[in-house]
Amino acid sequence: MPEMDSGLSHGEDEAGNAVLKEVWKLLRKLRIMELLAEYHPRLAGTVPLGIQVEGSDLDIICEVREPRRFIETARCHFGQLEGFYAVTGTVEGVVRTKINFSAGGWPIELFGQPLATEKQNAWLHMQVEGRILRLLGPGFAENVRSLKSGGMKTEPAFAKLLKLEGDPYEEMLALGRLNPEEFNAVCRRAQPYI
Template sequence: MNSGLGHDEDETGNAVLREVWQLLRELRIMELLAEYHPRLAGTVPLGIQVEGSDLDIICEVQDPKRFIEAARYHFGQLEGFYAVTRTVRDMVRTKINFRTGGWPIELFGQPLATEKQNAWLHMQVERRVLKLLGPGFAENIRSLKSGGMKTEPAFAKLLKLEGDPYEEMLSLGRLNSEEFHAVCRRAQRYI
């Protein structure tokens, strides 16, 4: 089964990630939504989830109505099933939420390849930062998130990034390796 992660990732991870992949296998979610190229994104694959974190599954969706119909057919019986489509900054976005196995799940779709969606790009940058700055930094992120802060603002705060945290994290991902390391080293002095 394609895990929906990347070529350098797998389903082994920590105990929580293994539990999540077991749940996703039981739901057959990646298989049933395969035509939408689903990928698990967000805090769980990074190991920085906190109480109340959801499972974010991003999808490439060209036809929101058909996507909602497919999700309703497969998951509509699950607790709290809810679907909405909105246009934000000229992009149609579909969110489908439900709960199962003790986890809130959010399917997020837009007409963009999953590996080009901001959720995926943010996660790749965050993974690089966590790898470079280590467990202490991850614990500081979890602490901020436990206090109610969203993931990208927490990273931006600790990295001393100015401006819109979502845009700044994307910009960080476009830096060359030397520039990226310089930003992380500068932040490390304040942690």
């Protein structure tokens, strides 16, 4: 059976742990990771980080080289679920497939592109965000949730609190390439928010 871990230790609070346990129980029940194993699925986004808010979805990233086949596989297994919808498009020269549906009270998005899951931006962002949360703690996490509850997306929320300028998605990737000393220095900018 495919590895069920998202690759991160989830939040320290019991509520975060309970939500993540609930999510893994749902994913096991739907057999998503098992049925999509050939696409190397990984749970990414806010839930593994423990910073989900009402309306957050479950983001499952996949390595997809044949979008039509991916959609047909998903339709075969999940097409009967509420709101099933699939679309493929090209963004910045990269073919991307999004499949959405709902199950167990959660909106679910399968996202595929022709790139190993551990090299996809969603995964890289989550790794950086996990490092930041471990370093800056629950106060910072609560500030991220507060901004997200107000409608801000995750990466812009982190960028705002860290006082990063420029495109927040690119800035978060750049932050992940810094050495530990530089990384910690950038994170210290957020001290008034902790």
